[in-house]
Amino acid sequence: MLTLSQSDIPFLAFIPEVDCFLNEFLRLESPAGESKICFGCLSSIGTESAPGYSCRLCFATQLRCKACVVKEHSTAPFHFVQEWKGSHFEPTSLKKLGLRVQLGHVPGQPCPRPLCATGDEFVVVHIDGISQVGLDFCGCPSSPPHVVQLLRHRLFPATVTNPLTAATFNVLETFQMLSFTSKCTPYEFVRALVRRTNNSGMVNVPDRYASFLRMIHVWRHIRLLKRSGVGHLIGGSGNMKSGDCALHCPACPRPGINIPKNWKNRALSTRFLYRLFMSIDANFRLKRRDVSSDERDPGLNHGIAYVVEEKKFRAFLEEHGNNIQEKSTCSNYDAIKSAHIRGGKGLAASGLGLTICSRHELRRPLGCGDLQKGERYVNMDYILLSTLKENAPELVTASYDIGCQYGGGFEGRCDSYPEDLNPFDRGHSFLFLVPKFHLPAHVLSCQPRFSFNYTPGVGRTDGEAPERNFSLSNELASSTKEMGPGSRRDTLDDHFGDMNWTKIVSITSTLKERAKEAIKMRRIQVDAFLDFTEALPKKSVTEWTNLVWDWESDPEDNENPFVVTKSVLSAGEVRRRLAEEDAAAIASGDLVEVHADVTPSAFIRQGIEIEETQRKFAADQKGLGTHSTDIQRARIIERSNSLQRRIDAWFTLQALFMPQAVAKRRARQETDGPPDPVYAIPLFLPSALCGSANPDTRLIRCEQQYRIAQAETTLQQLRNYLLFRSHMYNSQKRYSRGTRMSTQSNATIQTVTDNINTTATKYRQIRATISNLSSVTKNLEWERNLKPLEEADVRGLTSDADGGEGSKKLTWIWTTAGTGDDEDEITQSDLRIEWCKSRARAHRWQEECMLLSEELRRVLVTFEWEATEWDDRASLWLSPKTLVAPTPTLWNNVPEIYQREVAQLQDIRNGKVAYARRQASIRRAMIKSAKDVWGSLDTQLGTFIVNNSNKAKKLVECTDIPGDEYTGL
Numbered sequence: 010m011l012t013l014s015q016s017d018i019p020f021l022a023f024i025p026e027v028d029c030f031l032n033e034f035l036r037l038e039s040p041a042g043e044s045k046i047c048f049g050c051l052s053s054i055g056t057e058s059a060p061g062y063s064c065r066l067c068f069a070t071q072l073r074c075k076a077c078v079v080k081e082h083s084t085a086p087f088h089f090v091q092e093w094k095g096s097h098f099e100p101t102s103l104k105k106l107g108l109r110v111q112l113g114h115v116p117g118q119p120c121p122r123p124l125c126a127t128g129d130e131f132v133v134v135h136i137d138g139i140s141q142v143g144l145d146f147c148g149c150p151s152s153p154p155h156v157v158q159l160l161r162h163r164l165f166p167a168t169v170t171n172p173l174t175a176a177t178f179n180v181l182e183t184f185q186m187l188s189f190t191s192k193c194t195p196y197e198f199v200r201a202l203v204r205r206t207n208n209s210g211m212v213n214v215p216d217r218y219a220s221f222l223r224m225i226h227v228w229r230h231i232r233l234l235k236r237s238g239v240g241h242l243i244g245g246s247g248n249m250k251s252g253d254c255a256l257h258c259p260a261c262p263r264p265g266i267n268i269p270k271n272w273k274n275r276a277l278s279t280r281f282l283y284r285l286f287m288s289i290d291a292n293f294r295l296k297r298r299d300v301s302s303d304e305r306d307p308g309l310n311h312g313i314a315y316v317v318e319e320k321k322f323r324a325f326l327e328e329h330g331n332n333i334q335e336k337s338t339c340s341n342y343d344a345i346k347s348a349h350i351r352g353g354k355g356l357a358a359s360g361l362g363l364t365i366c367s368r369h370e371l372r373r374p375l376g377c378g379d380l381q382k383g384e385r386y387v388n389m390d391y392i393l394l395s396t397l398k399e400n401a402p403e404l405v406t407a408s409y410d411i412g413c414q415y416g417g418g419f420e421g422r423c424d425s426y427p428e429d430l431n432p433f434d435r436g437h438s439f440l441f442l443v444p445k446f447h448l449p450a451h452v453l454s455c456q457p458r459f460s461f462n463y464t465p466g467v468g469r470t471d472g473e474a475p476e477r478n479f480s481l482s483n484e485l486a487s488s489t490k491e492m493g494p495g496s497r498r499d500t501l502d503d504h505f506g507d508m509n510w511t512k513i514v515s516i517t518s519t520l521k522e523r524a525k526e527a528i529k530m531r532r533i534q535v536d537a538f539l540d541f542t543e544a545l546p547k548k549s550v551t552e553w554t555n556l557v558w559d560w561e562s563d564p565e566d567n568e569n570p571f572v573v574t575k576s577v578l579s580a581g582e583v584r585r586r587l588a589e590e591d592a593a594a595i596a597s598g599d600l601v602e603v604h605a606d607v608t609p610s611a612f613i614r615q616g617i618e619i620e621e622t623q624r625k626f627a628a629d630q631k632g633l634g635t636h637s638t639d640i641q642r643a644r645i646i647e648r649s650n651s652l653q654r655r656i657d658a659w660f661t662l663q664a665l666f667m668p669q670a671v672a673k674r675r676a677r678q679e680t681d682g683p684p685d686p687v688y689a690i691p692l693f694l695p696s697a698l699c700g701s702a703n704p705d706t707r708l709i710r711c712e713q714q715y716r717i718a719q720a721e722t723t724l725q726q727l728r729n730y731l732l733f734r735s736h737m738y739n740s741q742k743r744y745s746r747g748t749r750m751s752t753q754s755n756a757t758i759q760t761v762t763d764n765i766n767t768t769a770t771k772y773r774q775i776r777a778t779i780s781n782l783s784s785v786t787k788n789l790e791w792e793r794n795l796k797p798l799e800e801a802d803v804r805g806l807t808s809d810a811d812g813g814e815g816s817k818k819l820t821w822i823w824t825t826a827g828t829g830d831d832e833d834e835i836t837q838s839d840l841r842i843e844w845c846k847s848r849a850r851a852h853r854w855q856e857e858c859m860l861l862s863e864e865l866r867r868v869l870v871t872f873e874w875e876a877t878e879w880d881d882r883a884s885l886w887l888s889p890k891t892l893v894a895p896t897p898t899l900w901n902n903v904p905e906i907y908q909r910e911v912a913q914l915q916d917i918r919n920g921k922v923a924y925a926r927r928q929a930s931i932r933r934a935m936i937k938s939a940k941d942v943w944g945s946l947d948t949q950l951g952t953f954i955v956n957n958s959n960k961a962k963k964l965v966e967c968t969d970i971p972g973d974e975y976t977g978l
């Protein structure tokens with residue numbers, strides 16, 4: 010029995026102290042220390058005419074006299090004070106005690122001309138609540154407008170004329186951060202402030218929800234401008250350009266900033282380093298209800314950050330929204346998209362289309378826009394085209410889950426759009442791919458064509474960035490759904506900016522982890538590929554290399570080397586064909602329908618699937634051993650029950666399709682002996698009844714076809730295991746030093762060997778079954794490919810790798826051919842595909858290393874560029890030219906007042922210079938930290954296998970790994 014000590018569960022240590030804590034909480038309910046003397050001035054208090062006060066927020070807990078408590082709060086005017094009534098505390102307020110908050114002067118210093126806020130009813134929303142404050146503006150000559158007076162004390166006015174409410178910068182900043190981290194809504198936050206002010210429900214706390222909404226909206230906008238350097242533009246916000254306020258990815262290529270000017274002169278094999286990898290997708294949770302309107306809520310940002318400018322977007326949709334969208338040719342298109350394509354009543358936007366840089370997951374500038382009526386190409390086109398205008402590199406790899414369809418008509422659609430949007434005129438070229446985990450849902454012909462795995466120059470990019478980002482955006486969905494259009498756009502901009510910023514500050518560690526992984530994986534994959542290549546005849550390697558080259562350079566017009574060319578059918582293909590046959594037979598009346606929903610072929614397929622499950626189950630149970638845990642045993646029982654249910658259901662079908670099997674099963678049950686365990690229950694598929702009278706030939710034919718496909722798959726598995734074991738042997742020879750590592754890899758090799766044996770046995774069983782079935786079908790065509798598997802046949806490509814000596818003669822499992830009679834000639838397409846895949850893996854990891862090395866460089870260059878930008882802004886505002894003379898007013902023709910105005914402008918200028926320098930210094934700190942964190946990673950990524958020049962030579966010679974300058978030759 011495991012016993013946990015107190016140090017394992019720290020809070021247990023608190024239990025004996027609970028009463029102590031409770032006592033101390035209660036002690037604070039009465040004044041600390043002497044209650045008759047003021048701790049500030051030692052005057053006597055505690056009478057009705059001179060009561061004592063204490064502050065709920067201050068560090069001091071002793072009582073003060075009225076004068077002292079007011080004086081002490083001149084710099085903390087929003088605190089909550091309470092009055093000691095002799096028996097208990099009661100809330101009061103600093104305003105009631107006479108505290109005046111004087112703007113425009115040093116705290117504590119009076120203003121000769123104080124101007125009380127209208128009705129003396131000024132309200133401040135602050136971090137501890139919402140308070141009435143006795144606030145006086147400064148009425149001295151040349152005093153700035155009231156709004157400015159508030160801002161200079163870090164108070165944000167709720168209105169620009171005659172403000173009667175303000176929020177502290179602190180409360181706005183805190184809310185903004187909370188909204189990023191917890192997606193807290195303004196409504197929830199203001200409610201919390203109200204209850205924090207007074208939670209008894211007896212006091213009327215001023216309602217400032219509407220003001221707060223307005224303040225936070227403008228606050229977000231102004232902070233965005235400040236961070237983007239708009240405050241440093243000559244002419245200010247009037248001179249900013251579209252997209253100016255978006256945070257760009259420091260690792261992605263940006264012409265003129267972080268990529269070489271002459272990148273086009275680089276070797277062809279390295280040009281992919283200057284590609285932009287971008288993901289396109291639609292988020293259907295970021296909806297907007299049809300509330301308010303652009304007239305009533307136009308928003309503030311207007312295409313300066315991530316969301317596209319609304320008016321231009323609308324005009325574009327009006328013009329092109331009715332263009333006819335090409336019909337989909339990927340038959341699975343509907344399966345991929347139908348779940349999403351739903352309009353929705355009362356929705357102004359059914360979702361948000363967005364573009365993200367795939368490798369680093371930053372939102373692209375001006376790369377988001379509303380969707381209406383599902384995911385129309387025209388909306389996505391506009392979003393994609395507008396983000397491309399933001400200094401995007403010429404080469405673009407765009408990943409999109411419907412990339413096969415979308416990319417096809419893209420160029421044609423662009424032709425009909427306005428010239429300034431057309432990317433082809435600006436020299437862009439596109440490669441559309443489908444994200445890795447979405448690809449299996451596409452039709453077979455899409456699979457190699459749009460694959461990140463097989464396409465050269467994409468590294469290990471997977472294109473799945475939107476998926477990973479959506480969980481974040483989804484939390485945003487509920488808080489933005491009910492917003493007016495402008496507020497929603499601005500809120501999205503703010504959140505996207507924050508998401509980008511968090512990615513930027515963590516880019517150093519993100520890239521570090523990736524680089525470490527890539528260096529490791531490249532070594533493994535390149536070695537595996539070289540081992541494989543070495544085992545093959547030179548002739549085949551040359552032939553296949555040419556095939557891949559042709560395909561890579563022109564995938565449209567060349568045979569795809571990743572595709573099976575031989576005649577053997579996959580299980581899926583068999584299923585499709587049989588289903589077609591069934592349908593035709595039913596239509597022509599040749600097939601008696603035994604069951605309304607299940608066709609004979611479906612019945613056979615289910616039987617074979619159950620048999621596979623039984624086999625897997627038996628293996629898992631055997632592997633469980635005697636030391637299994639309760640949870641493992643419980644899972645086995647669960648699986649056993651569910652398998653039993655499947656078998657029972659299938660047996661009811663069997664009673665209809667194969668009545669003779671029922672008799673056979675009954676006969677078995679009547680014999681003595683324990684009942685069969687679930688994994689060994691005989692199913693009596695047609696092959697088991699071939700010898701009986703009147704076999705159902707249709708069922709037998711079905712089974713034979715499925716079995717042939719099953720045998721092919723099993724052979725394929727066998728080859729994979731053999732390849733893997735060869736590789737294990739080789740890498741063991743190469744890397745294993747010390748017994749521990751060698752024991753580990755021995756154990757792995759043993760597991761693989763077990764798998765090889767099990768798979769070989771399985772193949773033999775299936776082959777026997779097929780042979781049995783052919784006694785009825787008389788179909789012996791399969792014997793050409795599926796030969797008897799002898800022990801000696803189960804060998805890797807090189808017998809050396811399996812421990813033996815001698816020849817490189819390949820056993821039939823490697824040469825079994827769909828065509829050709831010469832067995833030494835490797836025409837076997839499985840082997841070619843295996844080799845192509847192995848090559849692709851080696852290449853992708855090498856490209857990944859190259860990309861990462863380039864990205865490390867770019868991050869540093871970009872940060873340095875940004876630092877220089879901020880330096881330039883600092884210098885700009887330091888130069889005397891930018892010191893603008895004060896605008897003439899009623900007052901400042903008096904020299905003294907004019908001088909004061911100049912001084913104030915100088916203060917602003919100093920602030921701008923200081924801010925720019927602070928930003929530059931943050932960027933330089935980021936550069937330093939990145940260099941420290943990365944250490945020698947860049948060298949490791951670049952020079953590879955530098956110690957083995959023999960191997961490096963081979964790499965370049967016969968295996969065309971990209972980037973020869975990276976091999977260290």
Ligand SMILES: [Zn+2]
Nearest residue numbers: 047050074077
């Ligand atoms: Zn006092």
Ligand SMILES: [Zn+2]
Nearest residue numbers: 064066067088
């Ligand atoms: Zn206080």
Ligand SMILES: [Zn+2]
Nearest residue numbers: 120147148149
């Ligand atoms: Zn004054």
Ligand SMILES: [Zn+2]
Nearest residue numbers: 258261366369
């Ligand atoms: Zn990026």
Ligand SMILES: [Zn+2]
Nearest residue numbers: 339413451455
């Ligand atoms: Zn497709």
